[in-house]
Amino acid sequence: MNVHAPTEDKIDDIKDRLYEELEHVFDKFPKYPMKILLGEFSAKVGREDIFKPTIGNESLHEISNDNAVRVVNFATSKSLTAKSTMFPRRNIHKFTWTSPDGKIHNQIDHILLDRRRHSSILDVRSFRAADCDTDHYLVVAKVKERLAVSKQTVHSVYMTRFNLKKLNELEGKEQYRVEISNRFAALENLDTEVDVNTAWETIREDIKMSAKESLGYYGPKKHKPWFDEGCSKLLDQRKQAKLQWLQGPNELNWDNLNNIRRETNRHFRNKKREYLKDKIDELARNSKIKNIRDLYTGISDFKSGYQPSSNLVKDENGDLLADSHNILNRWRNYFSQLLNVHRVSDVRQTEIRRAQPLIPHPSPFEVESAFAKLKLYKSPASDQIPTEFIQAGGEIFCSKIQDLITYI
Structure with a gap:
């Protein structure tokens, strides 16, 4: 505290x-x-x-x-x-x-x-x-603190974030299509001896490698984007002035430190104002062209401040729980009250219907239509393939997926 x-x-x-x-x-x-x-x-x-x-x-x-x-x-x-x-x-x-x-x-x-x-x-x-x-x-x-070793093995999956904004640009989208077309051209046609899982693993890796080569990943988000090399130089000057004042605490060194402090603070204020003005202008442009996604993303960047991550939860009385066993019981009780609205006997059993034995193979038009109906801006599953990659793949990508579905 x-x-x-x-x-x-x-x-x-x-x-x-x-x-x-x-x-x-x-x-x-x-x-x-x-x-x-x-x-x-x-x-x-x-x-x-x-x-x-x-x-x-x-x-x-x-x-x-x-x-x-x-x-x-x-x-x-x-x-x-x-x-x-x-x-x-x-x-x-x-x-x-x-x-x-x-x-x-x-x-x-x-x-x-x-x-x-x-x-x-x-x-x-x-x-x-x-x-x-x-x-x-x-x-x-x-x-120095002794930390207890957790007996529970946590399996975490590292999710890489590809730079999907480049797909909105014509050059980036075309580069992605060329890259994935070249990789798919090197694949052999599926035959009866190829395992389905192996074929899908190969296609998935080609998609991810094509996105990596053409789009790249999102860079780390800067805490203060307006902080540039000029700000760093002023901080070095202020640090040197403070060291001089610590080594010789006289009036001359104190005045020099105050002058550099004022200059540094003035420069920081001006840089931050310029950055905020540019962000506000960007929000106004997104609002004018109806770019709702980037508009709300920019607004949330302004509103959200420091948000510490914590595993603590509150009990029914509002007190904090830190023990893992108590936290697990609290979540169990919470979801039990939230989800168990009806008794088991009141829930109707869903009738399970099996697929018909003879289903015609999907046409290229049907595969392309199914891709177009997928929703954008959704988090990818464990395969780390967003919807944007599927819709931007082009005809060769649709043909490869159609062959895989037909083989299955």
């Missing part, structure tokens, strides 16, 4: 509300997994003897302030320890905040951990050279 506490000069009511909410959320955590609280507690923890079982002997400060007393009381009530004040370090590696003039140094960012798992954190220190454009330093903890 990440915590951002009020500063020392805030009134007690604000602090009380924070710790009440913190306790309410903390109590909802599962009991067994390791719990870590970290963030800016605005607490200057001292080295008082009464606090040593919770905070240790290596704090930067001698006397605790009011926020520190609140942190220690909360940690004691929840069987937590402050690992950020338990490792012997030089003072420069204990600082977590420095005043703008470089004269005041405080240790106000802390890491709290379960007391029974206190040995899982091996070290905690601050890194002054990490450039985050803030007056706080980066606090890094080295964690």
